[in-house]
Amino acid sequence: MRVVIAEDSVLLREGIVRILEDAGIEVAGQAGDAEDLLRKVRAHKPDVAITDIRMPPSHTDEGLRAAHEIRGELPEVGVLVLSQYVEQGYALDLLADNAAGVGYLLKDRVGDVDAFIDAVRRVSEGGSALDPEVVSQLLGRKRRDDPLDELTPREREVLGLMAEGRSNQAIAAALIVTERAVEKHVTSIFSKLDLVNTPEDHRRVLAVLAYLRE
């Protein structure tokens, strides 16, 4: 697997590169700003482009805009966006119409090496990775006559993991249950929330996010 990484903090960038290389992932290019990133992505056509949101020159959302550009231009390149802070708005916009090969993680997550590498792999394989913090915000949002109240605690856990972009298999592993049991929970959740189930994980993420965003 080959990645290009953009992060203006050299310290952090080298840390991430080390983690990735330790996990056997090839870092094809390193960039310090969004323009550099675009140039290197176009040149290397990596499996995943990992980018910070805030970068020079304006330190606002250059990385995010570059991510959108990559998605439009090179759909086969997965995009994993790292953010200093969690804002569901960024995540939801990024995943808005196609969650395949898209990830949005809090920057701190790189410290949790296994989860981070797992997210990179998911994105490279066309799956999605949404930060648990975003998911918990979305799930935690107070609603009037909240249909989420009808879910059992276990179903809420499953819904959260689905929203993060995990497959049934991964959910089963995380909750230490059988895949069969996960499937049953998923069916129950979709019927309680009145959603149409879909076998593809990244479409499932969209449906769940669209629902949670309401």
Added chain:
Amino acid sequence: MSGLRRALVAIGAAGLAAGAATSLVVAHSDHTDARGAFIAVSLLLGWSFIGTGLFAWDRRPENGTGALMVMVGFAWFLQPLGSVNAPLAFAIAVIFANTFYAALIQLLLAFPAGRLATRRDRRLVAAAYFTAVVLQVPQLFFLETPNEDYCDNCPENLLAVMDSVPTAQALSALQALPALALFAVVGVTVIRRWRAARGAQRAALAPVVWAGVVMLAMAAVQLVAGLAAQQGVAQIFFFAVLTAMAAVPYGFLVGLLRSRISRAAALSGLVTRLADPVESDREIRDALAEALGDPQLGLTYWLPDDERWVDGSGAPVPDPTRLGHVATTMVRHEGATVAALVHDKRLEEQPELLETVSAAAALALENQRLDAALRARVEELRTSRARIVEASYAARRRLERDLHDGAQQRLVALALDLRLARTKFDADPAAAAELLDASIAELAQATDELRELARGIHPAVLTDRGLGAALDALATRAPLPVELGSVPEERLPEPVETAAYFVVAEALTNVAKYAEATHAEVSVERANGTLRVEVRDDGVGGADPAAGTGLRGLADRLAALDGRLEVSSPDGSGTVVRAEVPCA
């Protein structure tokens, strides 16, 4: 001819007829001495009052003085009716003979407004009528013929039950003594009134007061002489009093005209002074005080935007209409209230003066009002600027404390753990690994805290993605359901976005803390160059914007942008926080 004119002419005709009739009665009287002189004085007196009264009535129809003077004239004609020969008519005429004095006292106390302004005045007048008419009756029960000792040919007294001159004299004294007391009280009252008056009012009062006081004094002497059985003296004084009285209505007339002339003079003085464009509030007040003859005159200006009263320097003052001891007259300019004249209650007796003066000063006062509004604004800015500075210091202190107590402590602990792990690295790898795990957890905590702290200082999402996204994030984090209405999609000037964001943030924090609400609604709309932000909840209400520093700080932030904050929070029916910021 107007309706009023016709009525006045009719009253004049009635006055002439009344004079003629009484003259006939006196001329044919068989018990009146000096009938010719009496007729002459009587007509002079009655017709003077009625004539001058009608003139005053015609000139100043809104003022009751003219009508009162006419009434006094007619009351006078009851007196010569005592010359009638028929016993029944004579008895009635004697009862009402002194009504005239009471009417005169009423006129004196009512001048110059033409109505009795105070309860004390009304009581005095009631006492005067009681003394003149009711106390006149008892003595008549004890006289076969009234005034027996000098009236030889008076008709028989129909009211007499027994003849007892000493009793009658005692009862007569019982009428005379309160009458004297009344004369004294009324005299002192009008003199005091004159002394308290200033300028135009004083000039108007002077002739009336002096004519009135001289008349009262002479009437008193006549009464005392009557009591002392000096009928000769009393008789002489009777004529002297009557002649003096005939001068009284002219005094009233002069007074009335003077108050009008001096008003014109005051007005022209005022207009001249106000023509100078660089009038200060102080100069205008002085000019008005002089024109109105009230040195204590106060001026307050109305700020319709803030719905409050301020003085000339822009400092807030209490609502002048709620001050008990003074009266207020509103000054309007082009239909809108501009200012209030806070003046002596006695000036209410001259509504025309107040009206003309306030009309003349309206434009100058409107200019002063704008000035005062500006000053009030400057003062407000000064205090809010001070509060903003103070609030920013307070925020820095809080930030320092949060950093010191939070992230810094964690980092220090982390450094210790890592150092310890380093020393145990070789000897006890298991313990070192444990310490490293703890360090990682500690680090995660520290980064979480720093992130939250950074958000509190300024939400990056607001800068990056605008108000809609930032408010959406707020709504998501809120511990209660928040419905977010549509938010303008375009980016707004940064200060406007920031202010709007913090209004919603603070309001939602308050809702969560105090309102006990089940849900809240946030709406943001941009129209006519203004951004309106509204946060509404269904909680217990009763929020006091003055109580907390949060809302006060918000109001200051908004004021700095020329915006404003409004909190409506009636007990039991939720709270609405509304903010408006100019946003072209």
